[in-house]
Amino acid sequence: MISDFFFPQPGGVESHIYQLSTKLIDRGHKVIIITHAYSGRTGVRYLTNGLKVYHVPFFVIYRETTFPTVFSFFPIFRNIIIREQIEIVHGHASLSSLCHEAILHARTMGLRTVFTDHSLFGFADVASILTNKLLKFTLSDVDHVICVSHTCKENTVLRASLDPLMVSVIPNAVVAENFRPLGYPNVYQDSSVTSPIDVRPPPPQHLGPHDTITIVVISRLFYNKGTDLLIAAIPRILASHPNVRFIIAGSGPKAIDLEQMLERNVLQDRVELLGPVRHEEVRDVMVRGHIYLHPSLTEAFGTVIVEAASCGLYVVCTRVGGIPEVLPNHMTEFAKPEEDDIVLATGRAIAALRANKIRTERFHELVRSMYSWTDVAERTERVYDGISGVLSEEEFYGYHAPGGWSATRGRAGVQSFALIDRLKRYYGCGIWAGKLFCLCVIIDYLLFVFLEIWSPRANIDIARNWPKKVTAPAVEKLTFETEVPIRKRSNRQREKNWES
Missing domain, CATH: 3.40.50.2000 (Glycogen Phosphorylase B;)
Known part of the structure; x- marks a missing residue:
């Protein structure tokens, strides 16, 4: 999960990310959160349920939004992704610079991406026009989009010229x-x-x-x-x-x-x-x-x-x-x-x-x-399964999508990682903007190749995962015969650790 907006700042997006992450952890997933540093919070923090938060020190310009640099975030982002062995990058909020940059870098690294839109924007004022063009740039190469209401879905589809089939509606919830x-x-x-x-x-x-x-x-x-x-x-x-x-x-x-x-x-x-x-x-x-x-x-x-x-x-x-x-x-x-x-x-x-x-x-x-946040987590998990190929096209969309397999998108709603296909999608974003977007993607790809050579993956330590909870059914299956050897084995391991 990545966004500029997270605790300790209060708000709906912040609460949504936290609650969704904890429920996904309860369902057996590994979740980390990347956000910018706040006053007194820099580095890595652990929250309830083993939720790890990376507070990256970046310059904040307005309403807790970081200064957009496009490429300077890539080295530390790649390091975190490799360390934590991340498979899906889920960005939140249209006004989050970290979210847009992370989706671009994740696609360059060959990762599946999801974007959740929490806001409504207009179409006439200058700020909305620039925001909508930035959103079109990001969502041209995203696997799936989630909106918190049907009105939000209509707004996002129009702003980013999306296929409505690749946009799901999953509302917020409360505890x-x-x-x-x-x-x-x-x-x-x-x-x-x-x-x-x-x-x-x-x-x-x-x-x-x-x-x-x-x-x-x-x-x-x-x-x-x-x-x-x-x-x-x-x-x-x-x-x-x-x-x-x-x-x-x-x-x-x-x-x-x-x-x-x-x-x-x-x-x-x-x-x-x-x-x-x-x-x-x-x-x-x-x-x-x-x-x-x-x-x-x-x-x-x-x-x-x-x-x-x-x-x-x-x-x-x-x-x-x-x-x-x-x-x-x-x-x-x-x-x-x-x-x-x-x-x-x-x-x-x-x-x-x-x-x-x-x-x-x-x-x-x-x-x-x-x-219920549990229901929200289940529906979000289904989106992850759909873009990862766990669910078939008919299971994910409810019917066979028109067009089926294509050269640029692969399966309907799932984007291809090939660089030429990505450039085709970005080129259609506008006469001038399309060329600028393609240039950004090419530079991002060259930077990725340079980082792979300059900082090989073998030199990056893999972070240890937080111990998962033992579910009630698993505890019930333990009998006395299986429990005693486990206890003895753990005692022997403790003795070895103590000797070492």
Whole structure:
């Protein structure tokens, strides 16, 4: 797994990479993560479950994105790949420079590659045009693409001119046990509860006409997250509903504008600003509220609204991007990305809660049944099997793909490693861009040949793998007869190690 965005920075992409990696490790795979160095984190770190993270020291330019150099990352990337005996490189996020460079280098080294897109982009502004051209360069030579929603898939297919057959939709998920409502039994620690069917949600909370309703907002305070809409809507919502207060957590360049609005309207006693919070603290903030407000202007999925619903909050969100695909209608109140409509939608949500029309205490079990990282890992594993040849074309795609085997792609959806075929694919990216992309690939290939001669693979030490867990069925198969020799053998080995 490779991306510029990973812990300790909080966020949806960061959480996605970590949760997916740990579940793949549980399924018997070896997973490492490559990201750039953060303040106080450089070198190799081990996380839970033996997950190894390489923090590569590279210059960061904007929003934790490294400076794109194209080729300077290749030597250390090749060293890590050979040391860890990697077979598949999985990049995340369109704005990650490390991700794009790693996919290019991995294809040059003859490795299978997968790309996951977590964002939506436009087609008209300069930044989107440049990003889309970069994405087209990377995805011209990738084996498979994963998107977190169907809207994200449509956006990515159009931006990178992809065959929809080679794009899968695998949504994000949440760890439901980490986002339990107040009063909900902890079924993972209570041994008396044998199955989720035995769990009964807490009794419904009835709100009176004068009870205080708390609206929670947890978001990065950036323009695309709708912070300007939030700033404009808060005074109007509080003026219309005297028994309503806000809790806002997050940081970003719009935090100053938010503080100025509170000063201007004298709302400090009704709006609590928490600043940045760690991901493990999100649940503690959410359970203090009744409504979660998400005024985003663009969103491919919106994991935070799933976390809010799992905590028993009624969600008010904008109908943009992939958000309408995330939760059922009875758990959400949708609004247009406009100030007036957000105020009206929030008013409807407040009225529905005061009338006790919404059974929010049932939301947790619904979210738990809909979203699971184990399911995401299984579906991602199927993608790996498909591009590696473990699954046949009919098994992977569900039917025989039109065109079948071709000279440039090999099996449908799986790219050929031949340099001439790669150049053909890059050459079709544009009149001028195609020639530039081909030049980059040729230089990358020559650099790879030079590295193979200058630093032979035989001189690179192979890293020892983290010991795998012994599964329950394997433990049950051990009998007393097989257990004793194993114990004796391990004791003799310890004696030999001690003598040496």
